[in-house]
Amino acid sequence: MRAENDTPARAPLDAAALRRAAVRPGGLWREIEVVQSTGSTNADLLARALHGEPEGAVLAAEEQRAGRGRMGRTWTSPPRAALTFSVLLKPAVPPARRGWLPLLAGVAVAAAVTEVTGVDTKLKWPNDLLAGDAKLAGILAEAAGDVVVVGIGLNVSTEPAEFPSPRPGALPATSLRAAGAATLDRADLLLAILEGFERWYRAWQQADGDPDRSGLRAGYTRLSATIGRAVRAELPGGQALSGPAAGVDSDGRLLVRVSPGSEVAVAAGDVVHLR
Ligand code: BTN
Secondary structure, X not given: OOOXXXXXXXXXXXXXXXXXXXXXXXXXXXXXXXEOXXXXXXXXXXXXXXXXXXXXXXXXXXXXXXXXXXXXXXXXXXXXXXEEEEEEEOOOOOHHHHHHHHHHXXXXXXXXXXXXXXXXXXXXXXXXXXXXXXXEEEEEEEEEOOEEEEEEEEEOOOOHHHOOOXXXXXXXXXXXXXXXXXXXXXXXXXXXXXXXXXXXXXXHHHXXXXXXXOOHHHHHHHHEOOOOOEEEEEOOOOOEEEEEEEEEOOOOOEEEEEEOOXXXXXXXXXXXXXX
């Protein structure tokens, strides 16, 4: 048994092995890189996109010094405790439908985590990955022109004392280790996420971004911890609205039933599950 103050073993990612497993002719993933330390993998891929980097780049970092979260927040993790990576995409779907891309990422991550580790996961809209009532992973999609960079931060071996204190009202953080995962192998997790992501992404693009023809809305709804719950949506401007979460519309927005027969579509903000 591990002594209380031992550092857990945190194996490095092997970029060459990842490439061998996930980069294949005609596949979505063109290049997989692992850097020891960077500011933010999202920022790096957005910068590369400006210089013409094509779709299909995957960048993982063992440590981020300025990891970005949703709504201008930060995302932090000790070196190699989390799986932190970003992917560069140029989705060929109508612009309004691009709102589904971060949700698609959530579906891929949730399914891969459960498949690889046996941990039961759900999604809090838009794409926080939950284990029970705690946050296991976060996803940040950032767009620049026709490029969308999707960044994923999944807490793998993080110990409770290593998490920053949660901001008021936020969910507590958890990790796969704390959730009793059968394995903490970050390479297996990354490969399973990339595989599921590619499958959903192709189906969604083939359906011209349609969430129903691609099966994405059904897949998301199955994994959603939000739909059907009473929620409070805190909007970026400081306003809030409450009611049952009725579903997600064709553009990926959360539909909140604010009164009988009246639904408001929420495109961005924080959702609190009320009960
Ligand atoms: C959130 O929960 O607010 C989203 C967190 C997203 C974190 C990931 S880690 C990899 C990628 N690079 C970043 O700077 N952020 C994302």
